[in-house]
Amino acid sequence: MSKKLTKHEYQYLVEKTMPTSRGLRNVLAAFFTGGLICAIGQVFLMGMKELGVDEETAYMLTTVIMIFLGALLTGLNIYDKIGKFGGAGASIPVTGFSNSIVSPAMEYKKEGYVMGVGARMFLIAGPVLVYGIFASVVAGLIYYLWVQAM
Amino acid sequence: MTDIIKAFVTGGIICVIAQLLIDYTKITPARIMVIFVVSGVILGVLGIYPAIVEFGGAGATIPLTGFGNTLAKGVMKAVNETGLVGVLTGGVKAAAAGISSAITFGYIMAIVSKPKLK
Numbered sequence: 592m593s594k595k596l597t598k599h600e601y602q603y604l605v606e607k608t609m610p611t612s613r614g615l616r617n618v619l620a621a622f623f624t625g626g627l628i629c630a631i632g633q634v635f636l637m638g639m640k641e642l643g644v645d646e647e648t649a650y651m652l653t654t655v656i657m658i659f660l661g662a663l664l665t666g667l668n669i670y671d672k673i674g675k676f677g678g679a680g681a682s683i684p685v686t687g688f689s690n691s692i693v694s695p696a697m698e699y700k701k702e703g704y705v706m707g708v709g710a711r712m713f714l715i716a717g718p719v720l721v722y723g724i725f726a727s728v729v730a731g732l733i734y735y736l737w738v739q740a741m
Numbered sequence: 742m743t744d745i746i747k748a749f750v751t752g753g754i755i756c757v758i759a760q761l762l763i764d765y766t767k768i769t770p771a772r773i774m775v776i777f778v779v780s781g782v783i784l785g786v787l788g789i790y791p792a793i794v795e796f797g798g799a800g801a802t803i804p805l806t807g808f809g810n811t812l813a814k815g816v817m818k819a820v821n822e823t824g825l826v827g828v829l830t831g832g833v834k835a836a837a838a839g840i841s842s843a844i845t846f847g848y849i850m851a852i853v854s855k856p857k858l859k
Binding site for chain 2: 621630635653677687688698708718720732
């Protein structure tokens with residue numbers, strides 16, 4: 592067996608060996624990144640409850656704070672680095688939702704404030720809102736019919 | 742302290758599920774985000790997600806599934822209070838703070854900051 596691998600053989604080896612090691616690394620990175628973001632949110636939540644904010648408002652304000660932090664860190668070009676490390680651990684928390692709004696809006700600013708910033712903001716957030724809100728209407732309708740039938 | 746660990750683990754596990762879907766299926770990250778919000782709505786209506794929130798606190802509400810759960814919770818509450826009209830008002834009303842702050846902060850940050858030179 593020769594030591595030199597052809598490009599094809601090399602590629603095959605890479606594809607065969609990469610997934611397991613990369614898979615575990617990705618999963619651990621996602622766990623720690625997502626976990627840490629949620630733990631930070633939990634600290635805000637508990638702090639607000641401590642100050643006497645009612646539960647529902649505290650949850651709402653925690654989300655708002657995390658959205659703000661996600662937007663801020665994206666603007667400072669830091670969230671992209673967190674995303675590169677954490678993968679889904681950075682994109683699934685609401686900070687990632689915020690990142691998905693700021694990131695394309697910044698990128699397409701040169702196309703103008705209406706069709707650039709205004710439209711591109713919703714590149715990913717748009718589908719999330721469309722399907723989320725549509726699902727809530729369908730769910731609400733089913734719930735309404737179910738309540739009527741009871 | 743226990744609550745912080747519970748939030749860490751809950752949020753971590755939810756993100757791991759998404760990461761596994763990205764790594765081992767051909768589903769794109771944008772589609773994963775859509776799937777997670779819709780899953781949150783379904784689990785919310787079924788009363789499963791509220792139990793996860795009970796355990797994990799912010800660890801359950803911060804991931805996008807929690808956003809879906811907020812939509813579901815809102816629409817059910819509105820249906821209970823106003824009937825059929827609530828089907829159309831409840832979801833967005835409950836998610837209003839999140840949507841408005843995401844648009845406001847997102848817009849301002851996009852205007853004031855410069856994209857990194859590539």
